[in-house]
Amino acid sequence: MPPHHKKKKHKKQRQSFGVSNENANTTTEWDHSHDVQLEASTSYYIKRSEHVGRYLVASRDLKAGNVIIETPPLIVGPCAETEPVCLGCHSTFPSSSVIYKCESCNWRICSPNCHGLVAPSTHYQLECIPLRDKAVHKLFQTSTPVQVKLMYEAILTLRCMLLKTVDVASYDRLLDMDPLNDVRQQIPKLWNRNQKEIVLRIRNDWGFAVEFTEQELHTVCGIIEVNAFEVGQDPIKARALFPEACLLMHDCTPNTGHTDALRTHYLTVRTLRDVKAGESLTLTYAHILQGTLKRRQHLKDEKFFYCNCRRCSDPTELGTYCSALRCTDCRRGLVLPVNPLIQESEWRCQECRKEISCESVVLLLEKLSQQLECIDGNDVVGLETFLRKQTTVLHDNHYLLLSVKHSLCELYGKIENYLVPQLSSDQLKRKETLCRELLEVIDQLEPGLSRLRGTIMYEAHVPLMIEAGQLFQSGVIQRNELRRRLKEVQKLLKESAKILSFEPEGSPEHGIAEAARDALENMGSI
């Protein structure tokens, strides 16, 4: 993995997928007995419940790593509020790049030979001629940068609508996805934004009023908002729709994970751990290393439902305490939400019973997040200082601290002045501790073949291997202990290589899998 040389902000956690529902009831489980079975595949069948709508259920016992869905996208398009991107492959344009434009519609492309221009359900097949005929590119001359971003955002909606004439079967599959119109219509801010920025833009500014009704366009906006996956990796990022995969129910400790191929966005969904026949197959629509209050609010705001899963229902978040604060009154107890399924719930110290309002907790976390945002993402000393100071206020596993620990465990050994040969034994020990602390939490929240686990296991092997060698050479440990330690390193590398071998070719994680395999080979037999 190349070192991070660029100055960067403290990294945000990676997010995957988005969905919705309005149910804010406070039951943690729902009664499945009335759920209706709809369709079946070899690995799953589709059921429907009052509470979540359609969802997938394992039709047989599945092993960790089993592929349950492998599918090309129904349609791909630019992200919301994106910088201008190539309408073929959705890559952003480096500032120094030569400007190419599509000869027909005059929108920017990365190159006349871009593979994406001719891919099914993209530029040439869908919006190129209509954009040309309506001379939409002329609007760029009079648009502000914000309006330009909104023009790119509207492209995916236009593409979906154009399927109606170009590929009726795909359009029907698209319309089978739930737009949650009733729910979204009750959110004026969202509905009015779509009306102004997407619906009226396409109908009035771009001249498609005869072709598409307002209602049709709102429905497609909803289908995208509720069901689209974020696909790709910098500098190519896009949104894509997958009719089967979008039926996976959300859970904050999911039993499946997904990857998408870099160029084609071909999606593969795999089980992260063994799943019994009859268990729901679940995916997370939120960040794993995020606290319940924030995770649930994100799901409500972006995906229109409050999650009531096992993790959300448990104030300790499955014993990880990753939302817990330290009591500044008695200085002994941990402060947890009284009822985590109520967003406004009071928080209470488990020792002195002192209560804090949810508002105060939110304000404190906002203040701390802002402080963290101000620290450069490569500033090891700054991040360590933040950790040291805030462990007096936050539990060691608090999600804000976990995100700092995640950054630090990658920085030690990777950036200038902290490259592996430059690390002191204290710094190596520190990297090891950070990795162990993170793995302990991830083993609870996303056990199994999780990408996060795989990358941290790779990081963990470095200090362990070096330390074992140094201790042996200085005579502190004997051959047997060396062998035991190297076996542990081997185990980490094997698991990391196995997990990350699922990652798409060309991705950083795929590179780590290769590095793990090389390291194993270099170790030989022990």
Ligand SMILES: C[S@@+](CC[C@H](N)C(=O)[O-])C[C@H]1O[C@@H](n2cnc3c(N)ncnc32)[C@H](O)[C@@H]1O
């Ligand atoms: C992408 S769709 C999933 C498929 C959808 N159930 C259907 O019938 O088309 C996302 C929607 O499913 C529901 N959903 C998924 N996971 C849920 C969960 N854990 N709790 C409540 N609703 C959920 C919400 O209504 C959400 O808006």
